[in-house]
Amino acid sequence: MAADALEGPVPESSGGGGPLLDLLDKAIGLQAPLVRKNIARARQRNPEATPAEVIRTLERMYVSALAGTGAAVGGAAAVPAIGTGVALALTAGEAFSSLELSALFVLSVAEVHGIPLDEVERRRTLVMGVLLGESGSKTIGKIAERTGQHWGRQLVNKVPMATLRQINRVLGRHFITKYGAKQGIIVLGRVVPFGIGAAIGGGANAAVATLTVRAARRAFGPAPEAWPGLAPEPTPDSTPQDG
Structure with missing residues (x-):
């Protein structure tokens, strides 16, 4: 698996990116040390699972968890004693939880692929x-x-650090614009009263999670045949025969 530096300190903020990027950096920093525990959880029922099977489990865990957070906040708007105002407050915390779940999912898939994650x-x-x-x-x-x-497998390990910083500056601007706008639409849907918000919130989050899963598949490509660092066991047909 990837370098032990995943267990290191919370990374410093990239700075100058505004509240959304600060939240993203915080989410990445908090979730990076939990990557291996997340993978272990995905392997819990089947310790002999292949990397591909573990990634499929990670995908299901992520979609389910993200949909659940959206439905919980949306449902709060339907409770008369809570209402829309509190639901909006809950949504602020849920947005950070969504970033945490997303960061944990992406970094976990990268770990299964054996991609080094020792640098912020x-x-x-x-x-x-x-x-x-x-x-x-x-x-x-x-x-x-x-x-x-x-690109996740082919590019990230090969590009110089200076280029990565340039990439992240541009991605950061796009992230603020596109991710922030997308979350804004979802927030409005979540706080619709009379229980409709729960369906919209959970369904919207599930849709976002599904798109993220597809993007991760494109970024990382097929899963390794064996766990990184372990050579595949030879099949009986490939074992050299004496004589």
Whole structure:
């Protein structure tokens, strides 16, 4: 698996990015040390699961968790004693929880792929690139002056740190515009009263999570056949025969 530096301190903020990017940096910093625990949880029922099976479990866990947070906040608006005002306050906290869940998912998939995550800038590139979807991958390819599939696996390990910082500055501006606007629409849907907000909130979050899962698949490509650092066991047919 990736470097032990995942267990290190919370990364410093990239600075100058505004509240949303500060929240993103905080989410990445808090979730990075939990990546291996998250993978262990995904392997709990089947310790012999292949990387591909674990990634599928991580995807299901992520979609379910994100949908659940949206439905819980949306449901609060339907309770007369709580109402829309408190639901709006709850939504602010839920937005950070969504970023945490998303960061944990992306970094966990990267770990399964054996991508080193010991540097803060690489973590930011991976998380923002996946959350921005196609526009994120295009930005990374353009600035890094490389093209090809599976940028998460092929590009992040190869581009110089100075280029990564440049990429992250551009991704940060896009992230504020696109992710912030998307969350704003979802927030309005969540606080609709009479129980409608729960359906909108959970459904919207599930849709966002599904798009993130698809973006991660494009970014990282097929899962490794064996766990990083472990050579696949030879099949009986490939074992050399004496004589």
